[in-house]
Amino acid sequence: MWVGVVSLFPEMFEAIARHGVTGRAVSQGRVALEFWNPRDYATDRHRSVDDRPYGGGPGMLMKVDTLRAAIHAARERASEATGQRPRVIYLSPQGRRLDQQGARELACGSPLVVVAGRYEGIDERIVESDIDEEWSIGDYVLSGGELPAMVLIDAAARLVPGVLGHQDSAVEDSFNEGLLDCPHYTRPEEIDGRRVPDVLLSGHHGEIRRWRLKQSLGRTWLRRPDLLEGRTLSAEQQKLLEEFIEEYAL
Numbered sequence: 001m002w003v004g005v006v007s008l009f010p011e012m013f014e015a016i017a018r019h020g021v022t023g024r025a026v027s028q029g030r031v032a033l034e035f036w037n038p039r040d041y042a043t044d045r046h047r048s049v050d051d052r053p054y055g056g057g058p059g060m061l062m063k064v065d066t067l068r069a070a071i072h073a074a075r076e077r078a079s080e081a082t083g084q085r086p087r088v089i090y091l092s093p094q095g096r097r098l099d100q101q102g103a104r105e106l107a108c109g110s111p112l113v114v115v116a117g118r119y120e121g122i123d124e125r126i127v128e129s130d131i132d133e134e135w136s137i138g139d140y141v142l143s144g145g146e147l148p149a150m151v152l153i154d155a156a157a158r159l160v161p162g163v164l165g166h167q168d169s170a171v172e173d174s175f176n177e178g179l180l181d182c183p184h185y186t187r188p189e190e191i192d193g194r195r196v197p198d199v200l201l202s203g204h205h206g207e208i209r210r211w212r213l214k215q216s217l218g219r220t221w222l223r224r225p226d227l228l229e230g231r232t233l234s235a236e237q238q239k240l241l242e243e244f245i246e247e248y249a250l
């Protein structure tokens, strides 16, 4: 997976480029991250990267010429490096909400150019002419697009074949099945009188799988019933959920 990042703060991306699963993916060359900083395209003495909004109002916008130069440079490099035209993504609360299905779509195929805005955002004409897709990580305003960009890249990079070894959990991630995750436990067997559920100590892998699926279904029913709407459950899932609801009602 090839990702070009346009950001005024490329050093922030060390969080995913140098640590953990994503850091390993980068060092192994399974994920390529390259950076373009609009400030490097500034030509004035103060190296300006922001500009005042027409119509007045608080705050600034990203300066058009330096931002466009960075996006164009990243887009050209993407084509050079992969032979494919990149999907140019802008992170904003106005975008498509990122979910696991969206992460899957982003993980396969085209190179990405991810544009992280600062200040009050970017000129709408750049959205129209240079941005292919707007994506949001949630309905809240942040100080910039870098953290959302890292969330999007992390969610997609984990799904790139080979990034997660068999030891990792993505394969079993419940969100891969559109459900909330089941509870997890590790040593010690008892914490302040609270014990690990016996089934997890039983060694019966079939029982353990069913218990985990039942917990995922039950938690989803309790906390995110919207995820179950319009979803067809298998006979096994339906039975396990009914068991959970019966036990919950007791």
Ligand SMILES: c1cc(-c2cnc[nH]2)ccn1
Pocket: 091, 092, 093, 117, 135, 136, 137, 138, 139, 140, 141, 142, 143, 144, 145, 148
């Ligand atoms: C994506 C981007 C943003 C954001 C970018 N700049 C301020 N907030 C918030 C949520 N999802």
